[in-house]
Amino acid sequence: MFFRTAVLLGLTFLAALPCGAAQITLSLGAISHAAFEAESVTVAFDAARRGEADIRLGRLKIGDTEYRELRLHCSGFYFDGRRLDCPQGALQRQDERGRNRPALPFSLAWRPGDGFLDFAMRDVDAVALSPLVKRLRGWRPQGKFDLALAAEAGSARLGLAVRDLAFASREGDIVGKDIAFTLDAAAEKSGAGWHWRARLDWPQGELYRAPWRRVAGVRMEAEGGLAEKTLEVALAHLDVAGLGGVTASLRWDRERGEATDGGFVTDRIDLAAAMRDWLQPWLGSLGFPEWRVSGHGRISAEWQARELRRFYAGLEEATLADGTGHLELGGVNARIPWEEGAATEAEFGVGSGRLGDLPLGGFNLPLKIDGNEARIAGLVAPLLDGRFLIDELRLAKSQSGWHGEFEGGIEGVSMPKLSRALKLPAMAGSLTARIPRIAYAPGLLRLDGALGIEVFDGGIIVHQLRLVDPFGKQRRFVAEVTARNLDLGMLTRTFAFGAIEGRFDADLHDLEMQGWKPVRFDARIASSEGSYPRSLSVGALKDITALGEDAPPQALARVPERSGFSFGYSRIGFGCKLRDGICLLDGVEREGDDQRKSPGDGVVLMRGSGMPSVSIIGYNRRIDWEALVARIREVVAGRPGVVIE
Numbered sequence: 214m215f216f217r218t219a220v221l222l223g224l225t226f227l228a229a230l231p232c233g234a235a236q237i238t239l240s241l242g243a244i245s246h247a248a249f250e251a252e253s254v255t256v257a258f259d260a261a262r263r264g265e266a267d268i269r270l271g272r273l274k275i276g277d278t279e280y281r282e283l284r285l286h287c288s289g290f291y292f293d294g295r296r297l298d299c300p301q302g303a304l305q306r307q308d309e310r311g312r313n314r315p316a317l318p319f320s321l322a323w324r325p326g327d328g329f330l331d332f333a334m335r336d337v338d339a340v341a342l343s344p345l346v347k348r349l350r351g352w353r354p355q356g357k358f359d360l361a362l363a364a365e366a367g368s369a370r371l372g373l374a375v376r377d378l379a380f381a382s383r384e385g386d387i388v389g390k391d392i393a394f395t396l397d398a399a400a401e402k403s404g405a406g407w408h409w410r411a412r413l414d415w416p417q418g419e420l421y422r423a424p425w426r427r428v429a430g431v432r433m434e435a436e437g438g439l440a441e442k443t444l445e446v447a448l449a450h451l452d453v454a455g456l457g458g459v460t461a462s463l464r465w466d467r468e469r470g471e472a473t474d475g476g477f478v479t480d481r482i483d484l485a486a487a488m489r490d491w492l493q494p495w496l497g498s499l500g501f502p503e504w505r506v507s508g509h510g511r512i513s514a515e516w517q518a519r520e521l522r523r524f525y526a527g528l529e530e531a532t533l534a535d536g537t538g539h540l541e542l543g544g545v546n547a548r549i550p551w552e553e554g555a556a557t558e559a560e561f562g563v564g565s566g567r568l569g570d571l572p573l574g575g576f577n578l579p580l581k582i583d584g585n586e587a588r589i590a591g592l593v594a595p596l597l598d599g600r601f602l603i604d605e606l607r608l609a610k611s612q613s614g615w616h617g618e619f620e621g622g623i624e625g626v627s628m629p630k631l632s633r634a635l636k637l638p639a640m641a642g643s644l645t646a647r648i649p650r651i652a653y654a655p656g657l658l659r660l661d662g663a664l665g666i667e668v669f670d671g672g673i674i675v676h677q678l679r680l681v682d683p684f685g686k687q688r689r690f691v692a693e694v695t696a697r698n699l700d701l702g703m704l705t706r707t708f709a710f711g712a713i714e715g716r717f718d719a720d721l722h723d724l725e726m727q728g729w730k731p732v733r734f735d736a737r738i739a740s741s742e743g744s745y746p747r748s749l750s751v752g753a754l755k756d757i758t759a760l761g762e763d764a765p766p767q768a769l770a771r772v773p774e775r776s777g778f779s780f781g782y783s784r785i786g787f788g789c790k791l792r793d794g795i796c797l798l799d800g801v802e803r804e805g806d807d808q809r810k811s812p813g814d815g816v817v818l819m820r821g822s823g824m825p826s827v828s829i830i831g832y833n834r835r836i837d838w839e840a841l842v843a844r845i846r847e848v849v850a851g852r853p854g855v856v857i858e
Contacts, residue, residue, distance in 0.1 A: 250274045266290035266299075269307075282307040286316075297323045317341045330364040339378060355379040356392070367402035378418065392418030392429070406440035424494035430454025442467055446475075456490065457482035476515035476523075484508045484531055503536030508545070524551040541567040549580070556583040563594075570635050571596060585610040592621075597634060599626035599643070608653075617653035622646050628668065644668060658683040660692075671699035671716070687727070694721035698741050712750040716741040717785065731791060731838075739786040739801065747822075748779040754827060781823035796841055798834045 241254040253271025268285040284307050287299040298321070305316035315338055322331040339354040356378035363370045378392040398411040413433040420427050435449035446463040453459070461477035488506040496504070508531030515523040526549045534541035544564020550557045559580040566573035574595030581588045592603035604620040626644045649662035660678035667673075673696045681689040696719040702712065718741050724734040740747070788799030800816035819829040 264289050264291065280306065282311070295324060295326055297321070297325075315341045327366060328364060329366075330362065332360075332362045334358070334360045339375075339380075351383045352380045369400045369407075371396070371398040373397075386423035388421040390419050390421075392420065394418075394429075400439070403438065406438055408436070408438055410434075410436040424497060425491065426494070427490065455483065456486045471519065473519055474517050476513070478513035479511055481509050481511060481529075484510050484528070505532070505534040505536065507532045520553070522553045525549065539569055544575070549582070551582050553584065556581065558582075566594070568596075568601070571631070572634065573601060596623060597626050597630045600624045614655035615653070616655075619651040619653075620648060622648045653683075656682055669699040669703045672697055673699075690724075690726040692721075692724045694719070694724060696720075712779075713753045713785075714745075714749070714779075715747045715782075715785070716743070716745055734789075734791050736789045736791070737786070737799075738788075740782075740784050747782050749782060749819075750779050754780060754829070780821060780825065780827045782819050783822040784820045785818070787818055791838055794838050796836045796838050798831055798836055800831065 237257070239256040241256070242252075244251040244254055251270050251273050253269070255267075255269050257267040257269070266287045268287075270283040270285075271281065273280045273283055284305055286303050286305075288301040289298065291298040300320050300322075302319045302321055303316035304319065305311055305314075317334070318337060319332065319334045323329065337358055337360070339356045339358060342354065357376050358378070359372070359374045361370075361372040373396040375395075376393045378394075379390050381388045392415070394413065394415040394417075396411065396413050398409060400407045400409040411434070413431070415429050415431040417429050419429065430453065432452045433449060435446055437445040437447040437449075439445070444465040444467055446461070446465075449461045449463070451459045451461065458480035459477050460480075461475065463475040464473050465471070466473050484506045485508075487510070488504060493503060509529045510531065511525075511527040511529075513523075513525045514521065526547070528545050528547040531545040531547075532541070532543045533545060542563050543566065545562070547559065547561040549559040549561065559578075559582060561578035561580050562575075563573075563578065564575050566576075576592065576594040579589060579591055581590075586607065586609040588608075589603055589606040592606075594601045601623055602621045606617070606619050606621070608615060608617040610616075623644060623646045628644055631644055644666065646664060646666045648660070648664055651658060651660050653659075658680035660676070662676070664675040664678065665672060666675070673694065676693050676695070678692040679690075681691065696717075698716050698718065701715045701717055717738055719738045720736070722735040725732050784801045786799075786801030790797040790799070798816060800818045801820055802817045803815075815830040815832040816834060817828060818831050819827075821827040
């Protein structure tokens with residue numbers, strides 16, 4: 214109160230001076246106020262020119278921000294005790310930083326008696342703000358703006374127009390380019406606070422806030438209340454071009470600087486735009502692969518005391534597909550409610566789907582949600598002529614992240630139909646695979662127990678299966694595989710290989726795959742124990758020999774492939790230790806282990822029996838893995854083989 218009275222008396226005294234008076238300087242010393250503190254305040258007035266005034270502040274502190282050496286100059290200055298006019302004002306810092314920036318122009322009219330205020334800045338260069346607003350110093354602002362603030366008798370209006378605005382944070386995680394927007398707001402006194410309304414229109418430019426990028430096309434209307442400790446957005450409606458509308462409310466704690474309560478509900482939104490502009494950048498920053506989404510949806514959420522209380526998501530004729538091509542669901546219609554402290558049941562229907570290259574029929578997903586846990590039990594989805602089963606799928610969130618468990622499998626799928634779907638050679642029989650339990654923890658998907666697959670009249674067991682970083686781009690697959698008593702005849706007929714009769718076992722240890730390509734393993738394939746027919750055709754002999762020699766054998770090339778003619782064998786064995794792209798070849802024995810033969814450097818891949826007797830020996834033990842795979846493909850396809858160096 215003393216400060217205000219002293220200023221009014223001093224300015225009244227200056228306004229009453231005669232025209233011939235000399236330069237007058239009024240020193241107010243230090244000023245302390247609830248909103249600010251000022252030191253070394255002086256007001257200089259040239260009575261000879263009248264209408265010119267300077268106000269200097271040695272130090273000004275507003276909140277936690279401090280300024281030094283401020284100068285406010287006013288042309289056309291007028292004050293008669295009731296009204297203060299400054300039609301042409303300029304504010305500038307007088308230190309080295311401020312002198313290198315343009316002054317901030319403004320106009321001001323003020324009547325202290327009734328609270329009338331008219332403050333405006335026109336066509337101001339944004340860079341002029343950086344010496345005065347410390348938070349802008351590292352942003353390198355560019356562009357122009359107009360600002361108008363008017364207040365009178367318990368009401369106030371604010372108008373802001375920005376054009377050609379550009380800025381960037383020091384870290385580069387927030388960038389604005391060619392932005393233009395307008396903000397119009399009005400407020401009226403209501404009890405101890407204010408009731409306000411605002412409208413924002415952003416028609417031009419783009420904004421990047423890592424990891425999101427947003428192009429203009431946003432409009433918002435909002436209203437609420439402002440009190441000493443809280444800011445309330447009672448109702449706000451946001452329209453985003455290409456996406457849809459959102460209606461929201463919010464309560465902001467001004468002392469804590471955080472939202473405490475709020476909620477939102479969307480209009481019918483475009484899922485493709487929502488995924489592209491909002492969800493995918495966030496998922497990408499977490500290392501998740503890209504998802505493709507189409508259709509429409511509705512989302513709502515409510516939180517209280519800074520905790521999420523309710524959530525709802527609805528999908529309408531949506532399509533969901535992951536970028537890896539492993540999963541696609543079409544014709545999805547869903548209602549997924551969630552409420553803290555209450556169990557809810559979701560409706561989730563799928564018209565059709567795909568697991569890799571395998572088509573899925575329509576199904577309904579029995580999804581139950583309880584707190585931070587979601588559970589699916591008893592799902593049966595048609596898969597070709599069989600079934601895909603989820604006995605139980607559970608996902609739960611804890612302090613360490615998401616955890617999950619899965620039990621299910623595949624039953625009764627025709628191998629011929631499966632072969633066609635996977636674009637593989639036709640296989641006989643049916644496929645049944647049971648998954649006892651798959652558990653998920655952050656960064657790791659693992660199989661507890663063993664995965665059993667019945668195929669080629671034998672059994673394949675996959676155990677110690679782990680998928681490291683399953684949703685990342687560098688996912689790794691680790692497993693142990695055991696196969697027993699598989700029918701060689703069914704296998705070779707399936708893959709257009711020369712005919713071989715018999716049975717075999719296989720062991721695949723320490724298998725590691727990166728991006729679904731093997732990078733290391735220890736593999737062994739050998740004849741099964743027991744008594745059964747063991748023979749191979751001339752074509753099979755040629756195919757096997759082509760895999761282990763540098764060139765097709767000339768002797769075998771002259772042997773005709775007559776129907777019913779075959780060679781007998783006692784053992785077939787093939788081993789490969791893969792390291793650094795090189796396969797170290799092994800066989801049933803080393804050449805020369807048989808005392809009837811002279812020692813050599815080769816490995817025996819097949820030991821013949823009967824008359825005539827033919828054995829296959831490989832001399833090229835170090836084989837490039839990619840070249841070997843290419844050779845196998847060519848042999849199976851019936852084309853001439855390449856030489857494996």
